[in-house]
Amino acid sequence: MSVDLKPLDVAVVRQDFPLLSRILHGKPVIYLDSAVSGQMPVQAIDRMTKYQRDEHTNVHRGVSTLSQEATDFYEAAREKVRKFIGAGSIKEIVWTRGTTEAINLVAQTFGRMTVKAGDEILLSAMEHHANIVPWQMLAQEKGATIKVIPMTDDGELILDSLDELITDRTKLLGVVHVSNVLGTVNPVKEIIARAHAKGVPVLVDGAQAVPHLPVDVRDLDADFYVFSGHKLSGPTGIGVLYGKLAHLEAMPPWHGGGSMIRSVSWEKTTYLPAPGKFEAGTPPIAAAIGLGAAIDYVTALGLDRIAAHEHELLAYATERLAGLPGLRILGNAKDKASVLSFVVEGIHAHDMGSLLDGEGVVVRAGHHCAQPVMTRFCVPATTRASFAYFNTREEVDILVSAVLKAIELFK
C-alpha cells in the first residue's frame, strides 16, 4: 500500500447510494451490514436498468445484433472480473449464482473426481456453512472425512500443525480468506504454499475478502477462488468461480443443458471448453453486467484507499466499543478486515439487533451461518457491525451510543 494515498471523499461517495438517505424508525439509516450484502452504487443500478430497458435479450444466441451486443456486454463483465482478481485468462472465470454455488460446483465436479473412500478434506475452524456443508455432503457420499485446522481464542488459525494435518490422504484444503464472523484475514498465500508443497489443491472462499482488499489469484497461487457479486457492491444472483485452467479442463461438467454443449445427438454429446461447460442454461445477464459496473466503481475508488478507510473505521469502532461495560469483542486477530463481532453480558444478540434497529442502525445479529464458530467461542449468537467505504466515524459514534443505550436498558 502506498503511503501517500489520497483519502476517499466519503461525502461524495455517499451520494451514489440512495438507500443511505432513507429514514428508519424516524432516524437516518446507518448501514453497518455490508458483510451481509453490500449496497450498490447508482452507477451499477443504472447500468443494469439500461440493459434491462434498452438492450435485453439472451446471450450466445444466434446472429441478431441485439444478441451479439448483449453477449459483448456480458463477456466484457467477465473480463472485468478477470482483471480485478488478476486471473490469467477469461477461460478461468466461471459465472455462478454466488459463493455457495461456486463451492458446490467444485465439490460436485473436482471433489467427486478426486475424493475417494478414506480420503480427507481439510477445512479451517472459521468456515462459513457454504464451505462446510458441500464438503460434508461429498464426504458422506464418498466415505471420506473432514478434518479441521483449529484456531486460537483471538480467532487466528493455528498453523503450527498444518504440515501434520495435511496427510497423503488429503485431497483438498478449503479456507476462508476473510472470516465473516471474526474479521480475521488469513495468511492464505502461506497456507497455499504449504499445501502445494504436499501436492494438495486449495479452494479459497473470498466472499468477504474481495470487497475489502486487493486480491491477486496468481500471486496467491490459489487453485480455486470464489466470491459473490452482492458483497462486492454488485447485485444478488451472480458470483464467480475462478479455477486454474488445468483444473477446469480436467473437471467434468456439472449441470447439463443448453449453452454448455458443443454438439448434442442421441448417441453422443460433447461439451464446450471451460468456462462454457459449467454454465448451463440462460445466465443472469443483467446481474453479470451490473457486477461489471460495480467492479468499475470500486476499482475507480481504489481497493487500497477502500482498505485504508475501512481499516481506520474498524480501529476506531474497536477502540470505542471495547470500552463499554460487559462488552466482549470476538476476533482479535492482528490482521483484520472490516468486520466487528461482539457480545454483551446479559443481552442476547437478537435483542441487541432489535434495539439497534430501532435507532436506525442496521447490523446482523445471529450465528452468521457459522455455527461451528459460535460453538468454538461458546456463544449462541453475536452482533456484527461491518464497515464499507461509505461509512463514517459519525456512524460509528451512533452505533456506540445505541449499544450503550441498550446496555443501560438491560441494566
Added chain:
Amino acid sequence: MTDPRELYQQVILEHNKKPRNFGKLAPCTHHAEGFNPLCGDQLDLTLVIEDGIVQDIKFQGSGCAIDTASASLMTGAVKGRPVAEAEAMAEQFRGMVRGELDPATEAPLLGKLTLFSGVKDLPSRVKCAVLPWATLHAALKGEEEASTE
C-alpha cells in the same frame, strides 16, 4: 409501535433477568423441546399434569429476552390451570402476537400476557415470543419436539 424499545418493558426485562419456574421437573408427565432454527433459541419444557390440571411446569434453555420472558410468564400463567384452558391460552397468544386478534377484547385469558402484543410490529421476533407456547402445545399433544419453522 415504531420503536422496539417499547416492547422491552420493565416486566419483560425483569423476567429475562430473573426467570420464574426455571429448571427441569424430574419426574415429569409431559415433556417437549422447542427450537427456533433461524436464531438458535432452544427451550426445554417439563410438566406434571394430574387430573387434567397443570400441577407444575418448568423450563430451561437459552434464548433472547423475548423468548425467556415469554417462557417465564407463560409457566406462571398456566400453572394450576386445566389443560384445556392452557391450550386455549396458547391459541390466543399466537393469535395476538400475529396481530390476528385484538388483545383488548379478544384475548380474555391472557391477562398481563397482553404486554407481548407489541411483538406483532417486530415480525422477525414473533417466533421468539411464540416458541414457549409452541413447545407447550407440543408437550400437551405428546410430541417431543416443536419448531417454529
